Amino acid sequence: MSWDIEKIKSVLPQREPFLFVDEVVRVDAASFTVVAKKTFSPGEYFFKGHFPGNPIVPGVILIEAMAQASILLYAACKPEVAALKPDYYLGKVKSEFRQPVRPGEPVIMEIKGLKMINNAGVGQATARVGENIVAKAEFIFGVIRKDAR
Amino acid sequence: MANKIEDELKKIVSTITEIPLDTLKPDADFFDDLKIDSMKAIEIVAAFEKKYKIVIPEEEIPKMRSLSKIIAFAKDKIK
Numbered sequence: 001m002s003w004d005i006e007k008i009k010s011v012l013p014q015r016e017p018f019l020f021v022d023e024v025v026r027v028d029a030a031s032f033t034v035v036a037k038k039t040f041s042p043g044e045y046f047f048k049g050h051f052p053g054n055p056i057v058p059g060v061i062l063i064e065a066m067a068q069a070s071i072l073l074y075a076a077c078k079p080e081v082a083a084l085k086p087d088y089y090l091g092k093v094k095s096e097f098r099q100p101v102r103p104g105e106p107v108i109m110e111i112k113g114l115k116m117i118n119n120a121g122v123g124q125a126t127a128r129v130g131e132n133i134v135a136k137a138e139f140i141f142g143v144i145r146k147d148a149r
Numbered sequence: 150m151a152n153k154i155e156d157e158l159k160k161i162v163s164t165i166t167e168i169p170l171d172t173l174k175p176d177a178d179f180f181d182d183l184k185i186d187s188m189k190a191i192e193i194v195a196a197f198e199k200k201y202k203i204v205i206p207e208e209e210i211p212k213m214r215s216l217s218k219i220i221a222f223a224k225d226k227i228k
Contacts (some may be wrong), residue, residue, distance in 0.1 A: 091188030115195040117207045122186065122195040140188050140195075 001027050005108050011075040012068055017045055020065035027076045034073035034115030038065050042103040057101040061085040062135045066125035069109045077116040087144045105129045119143050154223050162194050162216050165189055177216040201227055
């Protein structure tokens, strides 16, 4: 099963220019796995400064993209919680970056859930361009229902 | 085997909480005594599950409030 951008927007509160998932290629809630795709266009606002004449996707943006894909995985695993439109917040991130990502290169992010409960999620992400791993990250995020704030 | 699990769990909790092994008291309550936040608590649970390839049911997680309670759960599940 795949998700288009409208389905993605129904889960993620982020919007352009801070929405960093174009498509969910595969969702498998049974195995706690999501594969998502993002292609950064040459017109992204941050390429003007990162870096002039040498555009590279900032590592923090790659982390955000993988975190957004992790929320989509959470929504697939916990649809009853996601339906309540909770707030998601990052608790901890461990990351590494192996290769630069440039405009136009499709980034494929595979997220594996380690634990998904009503108020938190733990996941591992691997981002690839082609066969090459460009970044890896582990996330712990909290999930807070709006009526519990 | 039981002592090995105990030592391994103690190391997991010590690493995540950044509380030195020699000061980590088994019965200290994660929240009341050690002031661990809920993110660290879920990190401990996930690390525990990953290491021993077991699943702690969601309803059991709130009961995992100390190292000794995690050890007791582990000894029961890992024979």
